[in-house]
Structures are given as structure tokens and as C-alpha cells.
Amino acid sequence: MISSHAKAGPGSVKLACRDLWKIYGASPPEAAEIASASSNDGNNSVTGKIAPGHVAAVAGATLDIHEAEIFVLMGLSGSGKSTLLRCLTRLIEPSYGSVTLDGEDLLAADRRRMTDIRRQAMGMVFQNFGLLPHLTVLDNVAFPLRVQGIDRAKREARAREMTELVGLKGREAQYPRELSGGQQQRVGIARSLAAEPEIWFLDEPFSALDPMIRRQMQDEFIRLQKMLRKTIVFVTHDVQEAFRLADRIAIMRDGAIEQIGTPVEIALSPANNYIAEFLRDVPLLKVIRAGDVMTPGQGGERPSRIFSSAATLEEILPDLLGGPQSIGIAGPDDTILGEISPSGITRLLRGERATTA
CATH class of the missing domain: 3.40.50.300 (P-loop containing nucleotide triphosphate hydrolases)
Structure with a gap:
């Protein structure tokens, strides 16, 4: 199942594929026929096995x-x-x-x-x-x-x-x-x-x-x-x-x-x-970056503590705990993009593993 909430990338589309299949165990014409039928039936996201003797190494990639x-x-x-x-x-x-x-x-x-x-x-x-x-x-x-x-x-x-x-x-x-x-x-x-x-x-x-x-x-x-x-x-x-x-x-x-x-x-x-x-x-804490979870915008004076938007939460947390109410998050040109507060990180981690069936 493909997520529907992916953010747009940093530029226009360079490379794309639609409903791409690679099936082994059949001649090319047969493989194309099998893939087409499987796509139409909506069977391309389960086990990758199309029929006895045929295996999809790539199954309907888009x-x-x-x-x-x-x-x-x-x-x-x-x-x-x-x-x-x-x-x-x-x-x-x-x-x-x-x-x-x-x-x-x-x-x-x-x-x-x-x-x-x-x-x-x-x-x-x-x-x-x-x-x-x-x-x-x-x-x-x-x-x-x-x-x-x-x-x-x-x-x-x-x-x-x-x-x-x-x-x-x-x-x-x-x-x-x-x-x-x-x-x-x-x-x-x-x-x-x-x-x-x-x-x-x-x-x-x-x-x-x-x-x-x-x-x-x-x-x-x-x-x-x-x-x-x-x-x-x-x-x-x-x-x-x-x-x-x-x-x-x-x-x-x-x-x-x-x-x-x-x-x-x-x-x-x-x-x-x-x-x-x-x-x-x-x-x-090692994989989520500051720019992903900051609150955009900043009011008042420039924060005393500033981190890059590429910094991980692990890098930020020691400065945030027991320190200022919030820290500033800056872009590559040192412009303040937003801020992160201890309460914001707490709310983030409390809801960290929401799943769907």
C-alpha cells in the first residue's frame, strides 16, 4: 500500500515509473499479459506471487x-x-x-x-x-x-x-x-x-x-x-x-x-x-530532524540557542532540557525558520507510533 501523504520533493520530476513489473518464470509476452491482468485485478500489493511458476520481483511499482x-x-x-x-x-x-x-x-x-x-x-x-x-x-x-x-x-x-x-x-x-x-x-x-x-x-x-x-x-x-x-x-x-x-x-x-x-x-x-x-x-531521536518538527516562524528577539534544521533531536535535546523555553531552528543561510520547545517534543514522542491496519 503506497502512502498518500508524501511531501513533494525539492524539484520537478526527474525520473518516474508507473505500474512497473518484473516477472520471472514466463516469456516476455506472457509476463506482460500476467502483469496487466494482475494490475487490473488489483493484486499487485500482496505477496508478489502472480501464479504458480511465476514470481514478481517488482510488482506494480509507481x-x-x-x-x-x-x-x-x-x-x-x-x-x-x-x-x-x-x-x-x-x-x-x-x-x-x-x-x-x-x-x-x-x-x-x-x-x-x-x-x-x-x-x-x-x-x-x-x-x-x-x-x-x-x-x-x-x-x-x-x-x-x-x-x-x-x-x-x-x-x-x-x-x-x-x-x-x-x-x-x-x-x-x-x-x-x-x-x-x-x-x-x-x-x-x-x-x-x-x-x-x-x-x-x-x-x-x-x-x-x-x-x-x-x-x-x-x-x-x-x-x-x-x-x-x-x-x-x-x-x-x-x-x-x-x-x-x-x-x-x-x-x-x-x-x-x-x-x-x-x-x-x-x-x-x-x-x-x-x-x-x-x-x-x-x-x-537519532533520525528525526529539527526542520521536520519545528513550529514555523519566530517572534520577538533572536533566540540565544540556535540549531540547524538538519540537526537531529538527539543533538538538540541536551540543550533544550533544563535550558531555555525554546530554541531557534535556522536554515543554511542562518535565517531563523522556527522553534522547538520541550513540550513540543514531548507531544511528538507521545504519538510516535500510530499505525494503520
């Missing part, structure tokens, strides 16, 4: 991804999140439905056109890094530009720029085997950005890393997004990672999208008992 937002696909192993990402890029051919990028029908694109779109408009980062072991860091980062036929001087200049951007300046001549796991993933990120993609796809990019390095890479990812403002589709099974990074989240189960919303919408208003159970151990 979503809009907005310009410059981080859209996270989250779910347990086997939920269909990675398959959906690959259907959006046509690395896997969907069985039924539509996918559009800036209004262009990707499913109507021939192989040559789709190759051009992937090279010019899409950047991809996967869990296994995918670096070429015989190439240096610089040559790995420059490789997509080499494929595009860009001359050596220009591609190396761009590769050096991207290598510095991800914090690997001085390591351009090293080989992947000489780097740590986190450094290798930084090379993969730099390579995916070298061609200046319009939309960035990341499939479990940090899951193979140790917890401390993973946290560092999340910090790096947040830093890069503040600078680059890319449209991003990010796949993860880690709830805290999703809530830390996402502008909006789609939670999947058995190929179907159960709910779409901002982190605070999903945390405070799970669409059903499955979502509530899925989020049961999520510490709300």
Missing part, C-alpha cells in the same frame, strides 16, 4: 523521483529494491509498465540510445566497487570518459578534479590493491561522477565496509550531495542509513512498494503494521 533529491529504496533482502533500480536503468528489462527520464520513455529506447543515456546521464555505484585492477586510480576514474572518446588531457584533468573531490588527492598513481575498502569505494564514486551524470544510482554502496568506515562514507556522501545537488536513487537494507541520508524513502516488500514518504512521515505514521514492525528498533 513512484516519482524529483530533481536533486535523495530517494532511498529500502527493504529486506529479496524485497525487490535492487531489481527495481536495475529496471529503472534497464540493466534488467521490465516486464510491464513505464519508465521515463525527463519525460523520455526509456522502454521505447533502442539499445544504442539506452547505451548513450547510461553513459551521458546516469552514474552508477555498486557494492563490489567494480574497479579495474590493472588501472591506476586516475585511469579508473577517467575510464568512462575514455569510453566516450574524450581526449587524454581533458579526461585526466576531469579525473584529477573528481579524485580530489572525494579526498584521494595524491593517490592518483596507486592501484586498487594498494587502497583500503573505503578508499576503493571513493574511487568508484569518483568514477561514477566523472561523466557528470544527471542522475546517480547507488546500490548498497557501503554495505561491504566496516561500521566506522561506513559512517565516514555516509558523511562523505552527504558532503558531496550538498556540493553537487544530484538526483540520487540509493538502495539499502540498513534502516538507520536510509533515515540518515534520504529526502524520501520507499519501503518495499515482496516486490511491492508498501509506503513512500519522508523519514519523519514514515517514522511517525507507518502505513501498516509491517512498516511499524520494520521500524520498531529505530531510535527516533
